[in-house]
Amino acid sequence: MKETDAIDEYILQHIDEESDYLKALYRDTHVKLLRPRMASGHLQGRMLKMFVQMIRPRQVLEIGLTVATPHFAWPKGWKRGPCCTHLR
Numbered sequence: 001m002k003e004t005d006a007i008d009e010y011i012l013q014h015i016d017e018e019s020d021y022l023k024a025l026y027r028d029t030h031v032k033l034l035r036p037r038m039a040s041g042h043l044q045g046r047m048l049k050m051f052v053q054m055i056r057p058r059q060v061l062e063i064g065l066t067v068a069t070p071h072f073a074w075p076k077g078w079k080r081g082p083c084c085t086h087l088r
Contacts, residue, residue: 011046015042015046018042018045022042026039026042
């Protein structure tokens with residue numbers, strides 16, 4: 001096991017559990033897409049939520065095609081209506 005794997009495992013043990021909806025979305029992405037490289041997992045989503053809560057951005061620019069977690073994590077970190085722009 002690499003050191004980064006141990007850190008990821010520690011973090012996953014100490015954050016809240018992934019919702020059933022996001023689990024199903026992540027699984028479906030990997031089942032239905034040939035190369036699901038842009039699918040972010042639970043750890044990345046929670047990290048993004050934490051950054052959004054800390055920084056409180058007014059705008060977010062998403063570049064690329066994101067399939068899973070990130071765009072679901074953003075609204076959970078925002079208190080007021082932010083602007084989200086997606087470029088694909």
